[in-house]
Amino acid sequence: MKEILNEMTIKMRSLSVNEGFARACVASFCVQAEPSLDEVTDIKTAVSEAVTNCVVHAYPDSEGEITINVKLYDDSVFISVSDTGVGIKDISRAIEPFYTTKPNDERSGMGFTVMESFMDEMNVIKNKNGGITVELVKFFEKVSCKAVGETC
């Protein structure tokens, strides 16, 4: 089993204003593992998509709680974004590109597709007590010191 270098958990209300905070917070935390700028941007986007799902779909008519857990490894990061909202009836349908339950709200239906494309792994799990958890994994492609002729 891989050693966890660091771990954090944040809880927040399902307010859209928290999207920027969530992605910046997770990205800042990941910087310890020295990811590339592209990798940080990918992580920010995926977290933003997952939190938006909670704000828009998990709690459509009310506010609820969003929990983000981040486990940092030397070569990767594991991120889970959980809610206790209304859940998703058909997960396999929901993650299809361009599928949206709110076409009149100008939704692209690409949230899960973006998460899947920008991260290396994505799992969407129904929680026992309601809501869903989105699990995301990103592996870091670190440039070796020898390759760039520097001393580590």
Added chain:
Amino acid sequence: MTIKNRVYNNTLYVLLSGELDEHTAKNTRITLDEIFSSNGFMQIIIDLSELAFMDSTGIGVLIGRYKKMKDKNIPIYICNPSMHAEKIFKMTGLYEIMPKII
């Protein structure tokens, strides 16, 4: 999100600055619709050089504006997207309806 615009040679230039996500989407839609509802231009160029962040919510906003302008036969073009925005545009096929210009 800050939006600046000007009309030059029958073209409406729009500069988006800041972050486009669920939180800023509503005001972005309203502001763009106000700007687009004016007259005096035959095409629109949206400059994303100062857009620091965008997720798929931004795609929904742009497609929504495209649909409204399509009814008026006014094409919309994208310029100066970040590498990151470009990745989302290519993934979603946005360039097929809002081509990128240099």
